[in-house]
Amino acid sequence: MLAPDSVGRTFAGADSISITQSEIDAFAAVIGETDTSIAPPTFTIRISLDQFQNILTKPEIGLDWSRLVHGDQKFEIFSPIKAGDALSCSATIESYRVAAGNEIVSVRSDLHRGAELVVSSWSTLVVRA
Amino acid sequence: MITVGTSLPEKVLYLDRAMLKAYADASGDQNPIHQNEEFAISVGLPNVIAHGMLTMALVGKYVTDWSGGTGTVKEFGARFIKPVIVPAGEKVDLTINATITEVNGDEIKLDLVATSAGVKVLGMAKAVVIKND
Numbered sequence: 001m002l003a004p005d006s007v008g009r010t011f012a013g014a015d016s017i018s019i020t021q022s023e024i025d026a027f028a029a030v031i032g033e034t035d036t037s038i039a040p041p042t043f044t045i046r047i048s049l050d051q052f053q054n055i056l057t058k059p060e061i062g063l064d065w066s067r068l069v070h071g072d073q074k075f076e077i078f079s080p081i082k083a084g085d086a087l088s089c090s091a092t093i094e095s096y097r098v099a100a101g102n103e104i105v106s107v108r109s110d111l112h113r114g115a116e117l118v119v120s121s122w123s124t125l126v127v128r129a
Numbered sequence: 130m131i132t133v134g135t136s137l138p139e140k141v142l143y144l145d146r147a148m149l150k151a152y153a154d155a156s157g158d159q160n161p162i163h164q165n166e167e168f169a170i171s172v173g174l175p176n177v178i179a180h181g182m183l184t185m186a187l188v189g190k191y192v193t194d195w196s197g198g199t200g201t202v203k204e205f206g207a208r209f210i211k212p213v214i215v216p217a218g219e220k221v222d223l224t225i226n227a228t229i230t231e232v233n234g235d236e237i238k239l240d241l242v243a244t245s246a247g248v249k250v251l252g253m254a255k256a257v258v259i260k261n262d
Contacts, residue, residue, distance in 0.1 A: 026155040030148060030183070031190040033199060041193065041202040042186045046156045049182075067172075070181045072253070074206030080199065122206075128173075 002096045002105060003061055011055045013089035017047055021083035039081040044119050045073070048109035051091050052123065056105065061093075063105065064127050071104065071124035079118040087111045087118070094122075101129030131237060131260065137227040140191050143220040144179055144213060144245075152183040166217060176216050181209035184223060184250060188243050191225045196237070197261030203236065207254035213245040221245055235259050 021036065027043050028036045056063035081087070088111070095106040104126050111119040149163050158180055161168040169177045185207055193199050215221055224244045231238035241254035 023155075026151075027186075028199075030151045030155050031186050033190055033193075035199055038198070038200040040186060040199055041189045041205050042182060045182050046158070050157060070209055072206070072208040073182065073185060074204070075202075076204050077202055 002056075002063055002093075002103060004096075006061050006093050007096050008093065010090055010092040011051075013051055013091070016086040016088050019081055019083055019085040019087065024081075024083055037082065041075060041077060041080075042073075043081060044075070044087075044109075044111055044121065047087065047089055047111065048091070048121050048123065051089050051109065052107050052125065055091055056093075056107070056125070063103070063125075067128050069126050069128060071126045072122075073124075074122045076120045077118070078120075079113065079116065081111075081118065085113055085118075087113055103127040131229060131232060133229055133232060135229045137195055137229075137239070140194075140225045142187060142223050142225075144183070144187075144215055144223055145220045146177065146215060146217060149177065149179055149183065149215060152180055152186070156180065156182065158182065174212065176214050178212035179215055181207075181212075184209075184213055184243060187223055188225055188241055188251065188254065189256075192227070192239065192241070192256045192258060195227070195260075196258035201258045201261055202256060203259065204255070204257040206256075207241070207243075208252035209250070210252040211245075211248050211250045213250050223250075230255075 024036050024039045057065050090110050092108045109121045153159050226242045227239045230240045239256045243251040
């Protein structure tokens with residue numbers, strides 16, 4: 001059960017995250033992308049999901065990550081990600097509800113390069129009953 | 130021709146356990162439901178399933194192959210309505226189609242359809258791209 005007062009809270013990422021060419025290369029290789037000068041459009045999910053897990057499993061928030069499935073996902077990309085980017089990530093718990101025993105959490109991730117918002121993404125995460 | 134209603138060419142590609150392992154390593158998502166059959170079945174799944182985000186990444190590749198590069202995507206979203214089931218030793222299909230639904234200047238909106246073994250796996254799958262010629 002998610003702590004009720006956590007809805008609407010925004011959590012800043014602790015440190016900036018450096019994007020390396022080898023990370024982009026590995027992600028691109030799985031999907032057969034040969035141009036690795038820019039990260040594939042869904043690449044930033046690795047940053048966002050990692051931060052969602054860090055936040056939502058904090059004892060005071062209390063989500064059970066082990067029973068979690070991904071319900072939906074959306075990206076808005078304002079500026080593509082490249083190797084050498086240093087990104088800061090903030091995450092916001094936008095909504096929470098329980099339906100048929102399943103917990104449904106909507107979270108948003110905002111990635112900034114300096115002051116510039118480069119990618120926003122929205123994830124619906126479902127903790128199965 | 131880039132006009133509303135135009136269908137893009139269908140693409141069929143194949144997923145196997147090795148691809149799921151590679152995606153787990155590249156994405157950092159090591160959830161055992163994507164690698165360990167015994168665990169997947171123990172939590173009520175029919176077998177090992179692909180990461181929804183792997184399916185989405187592959188559909189993203191289909192989109193950027195058409196639009197002309199990895200940097201062309203402005204918006205991309207989908208619901209994960211059914212899993213892509215990946216039994217050991219098998220290659221399962223991911224069949225992707227798209228239709229142009231809006232053209233606003235240089236922005237093109239696509240409706241995307243992805244199926245595996247005849248079952249629709251993504252819902253409300255849409256992308257907005259800038260097409261490079």
